[in-house]
Amino acid sequence: MQFFIQLSLDGLTIGSVYALVALGYTLIYGVLKLLNFAHGDVFMVGSFIGYGVLQALGGASDPVVPVWLLLVLVTLAAMVGCAVLGVVIERFAYRPLRNAPRIAPLISALGVSFFLSNSMQLEFGAQQFNYASYNLSGGALYFHGFDLDHVHIPLLRIITIGSAFALMVVLWFLVNRTRTGKAMRATSFDREAAAMLGIDIDRVIVFTFILGSALAGAAGVMFALRVPTFAAVGFTTGLKGFTAAVIGGIGSIPGAMVGGILLGCAESYTAGYWTTAWSDLVVFSILIAFMIFRPQGLFGRVDIRKV
Amino acid sequence: MAERLLELDGVSLAFGGLRCVSDLDLHVDEGEIVSVIGPNGAGKTTLFNLITGIYEPDEGDIRLAGESIVGLQPHQITRRGIARTFQTLRLFLNLTVKENVMTAAYGHTKAGIFRSMLRTPGMRREEREISELANQKLAFFGERLMGYRWNQPAYSLSYANRRRLEIARATATNPRLLLLDEPAAGMNPVETHEITELIGKLRTEGGYTILVIEHDMHVVEGISDRVVALDHGTKIAEGTFVEVATNQGVIEAYLGLGTAETK
Amino acid sequence: MSEWLPPESESPEEAVPTTGPAVGRDEWVAREGERRVSRAGWAGTVEERLRRVPWWAWLMLFVAAGSLMPVFESSGYVRLVGFNTVVYMMLALGLNLVVGWGGLLDLGYIAFFGVGSYVYAIFDSAKFGYHVPSILIIPAATIVGALVGLLVGLPSRRLSGDYLAIVTLFFLELFETVATNGNQIFGHDITGGSFGISTVFPLSFAGHTLAVQHNGIFAVSYYYLAIVMFVIVYVSLFFVNNSRTGRAWRSLREDPLAAEVMGMPVNWLKLTSFATGAGVAALAGTISTALNASVYPLNFSPVVLITLYAMVILGGSGSQPGVVVGAFLVSVLLQVLQDPGQARVLFYLVIVVGVIAAYRVSVRLAIVAASTAVFGIATHAIAASFHHSWVDGAHGGLAGVLANWVVVPERLTPWVGQVAYLLLLVGMLCATQLRGRLRLVTLPPTLYLAAFVWENQMIPNPGPARYIVLGLLLIVLMIVRPNGLLGERRVEIN
Numbered sequence A: 001m002q003f004f005i006q007l008s009l010d011g012l013t014i015g016s017v018y019a020l021v022a023l024g025y026t027l028i029y030g031v032l033k034l035l036n037f038a039h040g041d042v043f044m045v046g047s048f049i050g051y052g053v054l055q056a057l058g059g060a061s062d063p064v065v066p067v068w069l070l071l072v073l074v075t076l077a078a079m080v081g082c083a084v085l086g087v088v089i090e091r092f093a094y095r096p097l098r099n100a101p102r103i104a105p106l107i108s109a110l111g112v113s114f115f116l117s118n119s120m121q122l123e124f125g126a127q128q129f130n131y132a133s134y135n136l137s138g139g140a141l142y143f144h145g146f147d148l149d150h151v152h153i154p155l156l157r158i159i160t161i162g163s164a165f166a167l168m169v170v171l172w173f174l175v176n177r178t179r180t181g182k183a184m185r186a187t188s189f190d191r192e193a194a195a196m197l198g199i200d201i202d203r204v205i206v207f208t209f210i211l212g213s214a215l216a217g218a219a220g221v222m223f224a225l226r227v228p229t230f231a232a233v234g235f236t237t238g239l240k241g242f243t244a245a246v247i248g249g250i251g252s253i254p255g256a257m258v259g260g261i262l263l264g265c266a267e268s269y270t271a272g273y274w275t276t277a278w279s280d281l282v283v284f285s286i287l288i289a290f291m292i293f294r295p296q297g298l299f300g301r302v303d304i305r306k307v
Numbered sequence B: 001m002a003e004r005l006l007e008l009d010g011v012s013l014a015f016g017g018l019r020c021v022s023d024l025d026l027h028v029d030e031g032e033i034v035s036v037i038g039p040n041g042a043g044k045t046t047l048f049n050l051i052t053g054i055y056e057p058d059e060g061d062i063r064l065a066g067e068s069i070v071g072l073q074p075h076q077i078t079r080r081g082i083a084r085t086f087q088t089l090r091l092f093l094n095l096t097v098k099e100n101v102m103t104a105a106y107g108h109t110k111a112g113i114f115r116s117m118l119r120t121p122g123m124r125r126e127e128r129e130i131s132e133l134a135n136q137k138l139a140f141f142g143e144r145l146m147g148y149r150w151n152q153p154a155y156s157l158s159y160a161n162r163r164r165l166e167i168a169r170a171t172a173t174n175p176r177l178l179l180l181d182e183p184a185a186g187m188n189p190v191e192t193h194e195i196t197e198l199i200g201k202l203r204t205e206g207g208y209t210i211l212v213i214e215h216d217m218h219v220v221e222g223i224s225d226r227v228v229a230l231d232h233g234t235k236i237a238e239g240t241f242v243e244v245a246t247n248q249g250v251i252e253a254y255l256g257l258g259t260a261e262t263k
Numbered sequence C: 001m002s003e004w005l006p007p008e009s010e011s012p013e014e015a016v017p018t019t020g021p022a023v024g025r026d027e028w029v030a031r032e033g034e035r036r037v038s039r040a041g042w043a044g045t046v047e048e049r050l051r052r053v054p055w056w057a058w059l060m061l062f063v064a065a066g067s068l069m070p071v072f073e074s075s076g077y078v079r080l081v082g083f084n085t086v087v088y089m090m091l092a093l094g095l096n097l098v099v100g101w102g103g104l105l106d107l108g109y110i111a112f113f114g115v116g117s118y119v120y121a122i123f124d125s126a127k128f129g130y131h132v133p134s135i136l137i138i139p140a141a142t143i144v145g146a147l148v149g150l151l152v153g154l155p156s157r158r159l160s161g162d163y164l165a166i167v168t169l170f171f172l173e174l175f176e177t178v179a180t181n182g183n184q185i186f187g188h189d190i191t192g193g194s195f196g197i198s199t200v201f202p203l204s205f206a207g208h209t210l211a212v213q214h215n216g217i218f219a220v221s222y223y224y225l226a227i228v229m230f231v232i233v234y235v236s237l238f239f240v241n242n243s244r245t246g247r248a249w250r251s252l253r254e255d256p257l258a259a260e261v262m263g264m265p266v267n268w269l270k271l272t273s274f275a276t277g278a279g280v281a282a283l284a285g286t287i288s289t290a291l292n293a294s295v296y297p298l299n300f301s302p303v304v305l306i307t308l309y310a311m312v313i314l315g316g317s318g319s320q321p322g323v324v325v326g327a328f329l330v331s332v333l334l335q336v337l338q339d340p341g342q343a344r345v346l347f348y349l350v351i352v353v354g355v356i357a358a359y360r361v362s363v364r365l366a367i368v369a370a371s372t373a374v375f376g377i378a379t380h381a382i383a384a385s386f387h388h389s390w391v392d393g394a395h396g397g398l399a400g401v402l403a404n405w406v407v408v409p410e411r412l413t414p415w416v417g418q419v420a421y422l423l424l425l426v427g428m429l430c431a432t433q434l435r436g437r438l439r440l441v442t443l444p445p446t447l448y449l450a451a452f453v454w455e456n457q458m459i460p461n462p463g464p465a466r467y468i469v470l471g472l473l474l475i476v477l478m479i480v481r482p483n484g485l486l487g488e489r490r491v492e493i494n
């Protein structure tokens, strides 16, 4: 039981990271019908920006600002940086291809993904960058926390999971309660109709990229607070986020959240009860099972062919 | 009496609660030309989608020459002898004009990948036959499609010729029943007149049975043995052209009065 | 009945009277041929002549030129590069089948290359003691590759290209995982794990072994064998493309629904396209593994996938000669980028040609050239006045010539390089947006910055630099020329 709680906690932590990444995929897929392969790399850049800001503020062991402010600043910087990056990517790599054949932006996205990961490697090398979060206020974020059935739940985990959920709530609010959010939903439902109703599609798309990429930036920081980051991390994490989005039903916001958590837990349990080596296999099997039995995902709707 | 080629029996279809076709009975006899008319959104194209297997009916049965075709994949239905054209043209634009017609021979030819790689004599013979077939189908349009560069991509064709190519492609599946979805849409009066003659010729020389959706009443008058009028997915009239054209319900449906009163 | 007769001649264009279209024809279209602008003078004549050369003549010419390479080039390294290029060409042909004809975004393609490689390595290596004759193992590996392709495609067969992309991409990731952890599958060692299998036997036919090395250098026989396999693949695929199946693949790429309604079993056709491509990849894997005498999980990373996509897109997806040329160009490009001297020459060549192409021979060109030169010399002088070590990094060759222009410090402080790279990206993005005078002003510093970054960061780090170039190539190609060098113009109406 203790072991199970431990694994669940782990699954929830990594799952909330996946969920944030999956949300970006889902949002962008919703409005552009584009699988943004570069999204995982935006996430990776976010973790690097976080690292840079962390170092600039004195590092984890000796920060010049209080710890809570440090975490907020690091996360905010990553979110803003990624939002800018996302907008630039959209503006230069996808917008010129708005009316191109379906496959063109996909290939452009592959190019962007490749360009970003190798640029980071060129700039900073292929080595790992460790936030050394156990040094934050002398390890207090790990000692503190509470015990659940003799399992210690560190404060940092609670902060991570809590802020991931807070971000999702904010996103839900933005999408469901603001004008732009409503325009976004209209656009993802039917782009042409939305355009005819006077919705500025370009604005909606930029807004979507800002939201999605900012979430990826936050996810990057949360990820790197747990394990070190490196230039090639975007590919695998992106893939997982992607899979989470598909399992949840691509285009669906609650779907992305549930899919992310599900994937994180599946990975964690596999690693705990079986072996880390084959966790990919388990996730792939889940993906295939969904493809066969529920291709529209948990919360997706079935597309009707239009003739 | 001629054989029943196509029969629809109480066919209904709804999209998320919205009824598009309800309890429709329809039949087409061997060698007949039947026109379907009705205002936009009446469910005419949906009817074609049902017959060709793109949608499956919620209720009812569709039979081709007495055998039910409900639940079959579209390509299986095509192989049994139903071919169609699309109202919104759906040519293979980047294939050549002739290839467009040749593709439709897929259902009644056999050579597989390995035979094609090796170019066995049987495969080459079949290729020649397909090529002959395509020449023949294209030549059916006489001057109109003749003499064009058949090895140019289909996107280089004009709108009217794209419509003709769609018909040529459909006939290359060797169908018994041809479904034409607004064949005269977007054509000028001369071309519309030609299409009328052509549809007649498709029956007399091609031997096809034809179900056609058409808005142009001159065309409908010129070709139809029988006319069926649809509105809101139900059949509101059926009979000869004159009978249907003078039917009060049909006139109201077209003028938009019917909607106000029946709702 | 006269209308039913086929036209007299096979090529209907000859039937068009030269005086003009006959009455009743669609004139605009009938005159399509006349409207097509053909180049004047001898260039037009040459172009027309070249168009008439049949495909097999081109192929023979190409193969002849390729076969002569070892005659003129005795370096084992160059020959090896030649071999790898031919393998890439084969891979590109297979990927073209799936992406260019079938219209399916197959992101797991390299995994099938891996399947072929591992099948060969497992059944033909000292590691497990099997020694299956090549004449059996090559077709067997091809078939296994195709079958695995079929299995992977199966779950996503009803779905759109996007889902196929995800499943295949994940499959690629999974393939790497399986290969890396394959030394402990329920206690059995199957793939040799991350160390791979390094005792693979060379090819052998009828008891005669085809040695990989001859007097310590690359054995040319493998090069020729690869060419033979390439020709077989090329011709077979050419035939398939012009058969019932090939036409069906291309029509489902154009419009799957219309294809289905015209009697083509779209799901099955997608699967066959996918599986045939996988088979070609597996075939390429066998010979490549036999030559390298080893196989490692890292041989099948996404890097190789992107390289292949760059080849197919650059050459022109959908066009067989196109992707072959694309494979050749990208392969050469990757080699050039690895050599500092050649990479330098290539860079300045591209810059010069690019700027000339943008401005033609004009006053503006002179302004850009002069101001870039002056900008550089000034920057260099300022840098040199601080400390001589700031400009002491360049030696010899073209680098020596440029040593008074571009600043190359002995040791670059990391943050300078990082900032320069970032600035360069910003400059490049701005340059695409600005017009007229503003662009004229921003161009020289950007060009200089590009030279600085190239000399100080890209050339010393050929690993990431090569792939940055490939990534950029993909993006720019998609925007500027999505049909590639030799691809046909495509239209798509949604």
Ligand SMILES: Nc1ncnc2c1ncn2[C@@H]1O[C@H](COP(=O)(O)OP(=O)(O)O)[C@@H](O)[C@H]1O
Pocket: A304, A305, A306, A307, B015, B020, B038, B039, B040, B041, B042, B043, B044, B045, B046, B047
């Ligand atoms: N795939 C679909 N999903 C939802 N509604 C549909 C779909 N296809 C057709 N409809 C609806 O069915 C009705 C009939 O359409 P259609 O058959 O195209 O009319 P028409 O008689 O003009 O050809 C229309 O109201 C249309 O909106």
Ligand SMILES: [Mg+2]
Pocket: B044, B045, B046, B087
């Ligand atoms: Mg219609």
